[in-house]
Amino acid sequence: MKLAKDYNSVMGRSAEIMKASLGLDFNDFESGSVAFDYEGLMTATGYTIEEIDKIQSRTGVGHTPLLELRNITALARKYAKPGYGARILVKDEAANASGSFKDRRAACAVAHAKKLGYKGVIAATSGNYGAAVASQAAMQGMKCIIVQECYDSKGVGQPEIVEKARKCEALGAEVIQLTVGPELFYEHLSVMEDSGYFNASLYSPFGIAGVETLGYEIAMDCRERFGKDPAMVVCTQAGGGMVTGTARGLIKAGAENTEVVAASIDLTGLHMASDVQFNKKSCTTGHTGFGVPHATNPDTGDVPRSAARPLRYMDRYVTTTQGEVMYMTEMLANLEGLERGPAGNTALAAAFSLAQELPEDEILVVTETEYTGAGKHIQPQLDFARENGIEIFFGNPDQDEPGKNIVLPENPGVFKVKELSLDKMRKSLIKRSVPRAAGKLTAEDIAFLVVDTRSDEAFVKAALDELGVEY
Ligand SMILES: Cc1ncc(COP(=O)(O)O)c(C=O)c1O
Numbered sequence: 001m002k003l004a005k006d007y008n009s010v011m012g013r014s015a016e017i018m019k020a021s022l023g024l025d026f027n028d029f030e031s032g033s034v035a036f037d038y039e040g041l042m043t044a045t046g047y048t049i050e051e052i053d054k055i056q057s058r059t060g061v062g063h064t065p066l067l068e069l070r071n072i073t074a075l076a077r078k079y080a081k082p083g084y085g086a087r088i089l090v091k092d093e094a095a096n097a098s099g100s101f102k103d104r105r106a107a108c109a110v111a112h113a114k115k116l117g118y119k120g121v122i123a124a125t126s127g128n129y130g131a132a133v134a135s136q137a138a139m140q141g142m143k144c145i146i147v148q149e150c151y152d153s154k155g156v157g158q159p160e161i162v163e164k165a166r167k168c169e170a171l172g173a174e175v176i177q178l179t180v181g182p183e184l185f186y187e188h189l190s191v192m193e194d195s196g197y198f199n200a201s202l203y204s205p206f207g208i209a210g211v212e213t214l215g216y217e218i219a220m221d222c223r224e225r226f227g228k229d230p231a232m233v234v235c236t237q238a239g240g241g242m243v244t245g246t247a248r249g250l251i252k253a254g255a256e257n258t259e260v261v262a263a264s265i266d267l268t269g270l271h272m273a274s275d276v277q278f279n280k281k282s283c284t285t286g287h288t289g290f291g292v293p294h295a296t297n298p299d300t301g302d303v304p305r306s307a308a309r310p311l312r313y314m315d316r317y318v319t320t321t322q323g324e325v326m327y328m329t330e331m332l333a334n335l336e337g338l339e340r341g342p343a344g345n346t347a348l349a350a351a352f353s354l355a356q357e358l359p360e361d362e363i364l365v366v367t368e369t370e371y372t373g374a375g376k377h378i379q380p381q382l383d384f385a386r387e388n389g390i391e392i393f394f395g396n397p398d399q400d401e402p403g404k405n406i407v408l409p410e411n412p413g414v415f416k417v418k419e420l421s422l423d424k425m426r427k428s429l430i431k432r433s434v435p436r437a438a439g440k441l442t443a444e445d446i447a448f449l450v451v452d453t454r455s456d457e458a459f460v461k462a463a464l465d466e467l468g469v470e471y
Pocket of ligand 1: 241
């Protein structure tokens, strides 16, 4: 029988489509209320960190160089108080097969799809993950479809997104290009249903487990070279997989005291699903438009429960600006000879400021670099911003107004991260979790929320009292 393919019919079949396309029944981990068995879901991958390392090593992924940024460290120290300015190192994730840490996720997802007997893989992403899945699919002999939101309603695309679409095609994927709007999820489900391919979701346990090797390698490399763990690890935050996987890997290596800091570009006020605002931004990932919603409401992606749960793992969440990241991109190239893309440099822009809070003998590791390419460079981004009416000038990042201007720092001394309130985000996560409860919240729900928000019972109960929710 032919299935109806209109929007409502496909969305109505989303649970069965997701189940068939992941080879995993999320109901096995549900409690019927707010709580679910997160660790059970993560171990359902059935892969140990050693096995993941083996999969990645076979496919050009992982064991990337850990580079010390001596000149940038020296510059940060000029602006720090005496004795301060930690050594800044960066994991050169651009050395992975398709040029970003996303290969770690894709290697596992594609290997898992192959093991389960699927003929191909699908991912819905406008980001580097598309290239990662396309590259891994080519390497592991699978077919690949990437569904991307590329354009506004006039068919105009942000240079970086267009660049990423080109890269997926170059790597042999079929790319379905969409305009911004709600059809992404529909199209993704519909193509999964028609093709019978595996859902190589960014948020599956297979994908997130793949990032654990990154945190693990950082801890092991630092111990070997410096005889100690890093004091701080800074991760660019969008969907939360980087923070979650890296922190889990650090914990698996026993680096329990390393502070995990999430960093995003502040795009407050710009709406990601808005046709008009879609092209007013000069970065396409690692910004608060993804980072905050995914931290406070993780279960909204293309799987019933997200394995990326960054609030469980972050010690701090800081923001930088588009201008700071652009300046840092040039600083990394000019001072260290490393020409790399913007998303990795988001964490580095934050790290330049954060290193100044730490003593000189401490180690700060930025978890990644990413590849660069024509659409990712500063110049096309600034040209595109100008064409979209954005004012560009040198000044203090305090003057930053997303969607209105780009403020390039007038000197390196004005880099300064802003702190987001984790308590506010914790309360937001609790509020968004409540509708899953059938009636009163159970003791199991409260215990789950304590872990999911990395808080304590008193905090969760106070938040529920504030909301007038019974437990
Ligand atoms: C190069 C790069 N770094 C960092 C991120 C953020 O990772 P996550 O979405 O797992 O938070 C992304 C993804 O969007 C990325 O492509």
